[in-house]
Amino acid sequence: MFSIAALTICLLFGLLYLWYKAEKRKYADLDKLPGPVPHFFYGNALEFGNNIVESFNNIERLFNTYGPLLRIWQNGLKLSVFVVNPNIVEYFLSSNVHIKKSAGYDLYQPWLGQGLINNAGEIWRKHRKILTPAFHLKVLEQFPESFHKSGEVLIKKLKKQEGKDIDIYEFIILYAMDAICDSSMRIDVNAQETGDTTYIDAVKRFLEIYLTRFFSFFNKYEFFFQFSPKYKQYRKDIEYLQSFTSSVIEQRKRERIANLDEEETDEFGRKKRRKVFLDILLDSNQMTDQEIREEVDTFLFGGHDTISSTISFGLFELTRNPDVQERLFEEIESVVGIDKDEPITLGHLNEMGYMDRVVKEVFRLYPAAPLIERELQEEVIVDGLKYPKGTTISFHLYIQHRRSELFPEPEKFDPDRFLPEYVASRHKFAYIPFSAGPRNCIGQKYATINTKITIANVLRHFVLQPVEPAHKPILANDAVLKSMNGLLIKLKLR
Ligand code: HEM
Structure with a gap:
């Protein structure tokens, strides 16, 4: 009896071993890429450290050690390719086949559901088609008015801070929240006036947990994570975030019925509503209430967190570069x-060539989404290497934008590297703050216009000065690129 049991166990282990070997063999080609020595069970999972600052620095160390194309075993059986080589980046990002995000994005799902950032396949195609008109020129033309309105409150708040050392991010994030709700949903949330950070705090806690789960071996899986002491607060935050969005949608629905003054007349004298993002969703009649909520959640996240980081980094860099500022x-x-x-219009922005270069340089040095990933849906051969189906490709935009081979003296804030002659001499996938290809950022124009108008409005009222002693930001990937010790600056009225 005993020997039958022992034999069965030996057989099972034998089969398991053969399966393990066969799974690993799939990656035989990619395993030849340089990379740290993996453990047979947890792969290179311990390479990243215990917190987001460590993991951010360790990723940089890995690229410095192994070069622009390296392999990381996520565990004993699953392999990621880390890449900052524009040729390989172009191959994957421009593909219409490899549009599925990696498993890491599933961790957004409890909050963002099947919103545009997460989904793939037919749902993604359908939603992307419905949402694209939300960023057409006619809609874009309305944005500056919203940014001006929220900007007036920002300037009023900043005037009270003259001469003090302030963390500019704390002001910009409330401004960005007002701006996205007003411009895309036509809803006044008055975040700056009330100073209410409940939504922003809940997003912050969600993202902290998202990142810990992303790099954790066990907590990635809901099964293990539900026993974590953080789980209860996590569920509570998600519930709050989603109920906030639902209330925004309900409020807009009510206002659409009541607010006739928003209507304008078309060229045939017919009444026509000026549509913003949320109206486009509501009018599409192709989405369920839940799908609409998930897209609104996605756009609120995309529209305030990325923007506030970018604008704050931009204002901070201007304190270090007084010549550029002047x-x-x-x-x-x-x-x-x-x-x-005087309100700034799109026409004004079109005439500001230097502003365009300054903002591009901010996007280069501080790409708000420093890491994006895909999971291959098919086996492919690239540069003679077989990438099996299921391989994760990690694009490290922050590292790529600071490669000296692509951007000489990469740490230097130099807007003129975006003069046409320099742009023409670079690989077209060297600079990709908004990603590229079919899954590029749908909010790119919104982000660019908002960043330019906000920087211009602040600069018209204040000289931006560095604090003393000089502030050194501690950068990390908090799902969005952030400075963990704030972005300290000083303001002097002009
Ligand atoms: C400086 C600001 C921003 C930066 C640097 C940025 C960057 C990016 C990047 C790199 C991606 C690709 C993500 C991936 O492949 O996983 C992306 C996607 C996306 N972004 Fe942005 N973004 C910014 C602002 C915005 C804004 C303002 C919105 C909305 C108003 C937005 C909405 C989205 C959405 C919905 C996607 C998913 C698109 C798709 O997969 O079809 N982003 N963004």
């Missing part, structure tokens, strides 16, 4: 005039 101020004054409260 040249930019002169351009703004020469295009918009000396009236500091």
Whole structure:
């Protein structure tokens, strides 16, 4: 009896071993890429450290050690390719086949459901098609008005901080929340006036947990994570975030019925509503209430967290580069005039060439989404290496944008590297803050316009100065690129 049991166990282990070997063999080609020595069970999972600052620095160390294309075993059986080589990046990002995000994005699902960032396949195609008109020129033209309205409150709040050392991010995040709700949903949340950070705090806690789960061997799986002491607060935060969005949608529905003054007349004299993002969703009649809520959740996240980081990094960099700041101020004054409260339009922005380069340089040094991933749906051969179905491709935009081979003196804040002659001499996938290809950022124009208008408005009112002693941001990938010790600056009224 005993020997039959022992034999069965030996057989099972034998089969398991053969299966393990066969699974590993799939990656035989990619395993030849440089990378740290893996453990047979947990792979290279311990390479990243215990927190987001460590993992951010360790990823940089890995690229410095192993070069622009390396392999990381996520565990004993699953392999990721880390890449900052524009040729390989172009191959995958421009593909219409490899559009599925990696398993890591599933961790967004409890909050964002099947929203655009997460989903793939037919749902993604359908939603992307419905949402694309939300960023057409006609809609974009309405954004500056919203940014101006929220910007006036921002300037009022900042005036009270003159001469003090402030963390500019704390002000910009509330501004960005007001701006996205007003511009995309036509809802006044008054985040700046009330100082209410309940939503922002819940997002922050969700993202902290998201990142810990992303890099954790066990907590990735709901089965293990539900026993974590953080689980209860996590569920509570998700419930709050989703109920906030539902209330925004309900409020907009009510206002659409009541608010006739929003209507305008078309060229045939017919009444026509000026549509914003949420109206486009509501009018599409192709989405369920839950799908609409998930897209609104996705856009609120995409529209406030990324933007606030970018604008804050931009304002901070201007304190370190007074020459750039002065040249930019002169351009703004020469295009918009000396009236500091004159609303900035898209027409003004089109005339600001230097502003365009400055903002591009901010996006280069501080790409708000520093890491994006895909999971291959089919086996492919690239540069003679077989990438099996299921391989994760990790694109490290932050590291790529700081490669000296692509951007000489990469740490230097130099807007002129975006002069046409330099752009033409670079690989077209060297600079990809908004990703590229079919799954690029749908909010790219929104983000660019908001960043430019906000920086211009702040600069028209204040000289931005560095604090003393000089502030050194501690960067980390908090799902969005952030400074863990804030972004300290000082403001002097002009
Ligand atoms: C500076 C600001 C921003 C940066 C740097 C940025 C960057 C990115 C990147 C790199 C992606 C690709 C993500 C991936 O492949 O996993 C992306 C996707 C996306 N972004 Fe942005 N984003 C910004 C602002 C915004 C804004 C303002 C919105 C909405 C108003 C937005 C909405 C989205 C959505 C919905 C997607 C998913 C698109 C799809 O897969 O079809 N983003 N963004």
